[in-house]
Amino acid sequence: MAVDYTTEASAAPESRFDYYWNQHGEWVEEPNVRRGGESGVQRVRAANGQLLYVKRQTGHIYRSFSHPLGRPTVLRERDALQGLAELNVGVPKLVFCGAQRDPQHQWRALLVTESLDGFEEIDKWYAGRTAEQHGEALHEAVFKELAATLARMHRGRWQHSCLYPKHIFVRINGIGVDARPEIALLDLEKCRQRFSATRAAQHDMKQLRRHSSFSDADWNKLLYFYKTVFGSPLKGLE
Known part of the structure; x- marks a missing residue:
C-alpha cells in the first residue's frame, strides 16, 4: 500500500x-x-x-x-x-x-x-563473498568500517544490547578500486546508554563474538581495528 x-x-x-x-x-x-x-x-x-x-x-x-x-x-x-x-x-x-x-x-x-536500500546482513555477505572473490583490501575494509562503527557507538556509551549479525548490515558503494563499505545497525529497541563506555563495549562485543561466524583471524582483525578507534583493548575478547 x-x-x-x-x-x-x-x-x-x-x-x-x-x-x-x-x-x-x-x-x-x-x-x-x-x-x-x-x-x-x-x-x-x-x-x-x-x-x-x-x-x-x-x-x-x-x-x-x-x-x-x-x-x-x-x-x-x-x-x-x-x-x-x-x-x-x-x-x-x-x-x-x-x-x-x-x-x-x-x-x-x-x-x-x-528501508536500508542495497544493504544485506553481514553474515550473508561474509558467507557468500570471500576475500578471494572481491579482494583482500575490500574484505579488510569491511571489518575496519564495522570496527569503527561499533567503537563510535560505544564511545558514546550506547549499548546495542542485541548485537547479533542479523542486526548488522553492510553495503558496498562503488566498484573495483573505488569500492567502499558502509555499515548500518538495526533493531535498536533494547539500545540504551550506559554509565561506562567500557561496559557497553564489553557487553556488545562478547555478544557479537558468541553469535558471529567470523573466523578467528577475522575476529582478531576486527578487534585490532576496534581498539585503535575505541582507544583501549577489551579484556576477555582476544
Missing part, C-alpha cells in the same frame, strides 16, 4: 500519527505478545517509491528508573536512532515516531523508518 508521507511530513503530529496508524501493508514481523502488549512491523511503500517500515505497538512498554510506570519501547528506539545518528553511526532514517493513549488508557505507538 502506498503512503504519501511527503505530504504527511508537514502535518501536525496528531494527524501524522492517525495517518500512519491507518496504513497497512505486508507483515515482515508478525505481531507478537510480550511486554504486556503487542508489537509487529509492516512494510509499506510511500507515494514517492520509498520503502518504509512501520513498527506498530499496542500496550508494548518497558519500565526503568526514569519511567517506573512504563513507556512505549518505540520511544527508546527513537532516542537510540537519534543518538547514534549524531555519532555518525549508520542507522535507518527516522520518518516518524509517536505514542498516545487510547480511550482505555492503553498505549498505542508507532515508529516509521526508511
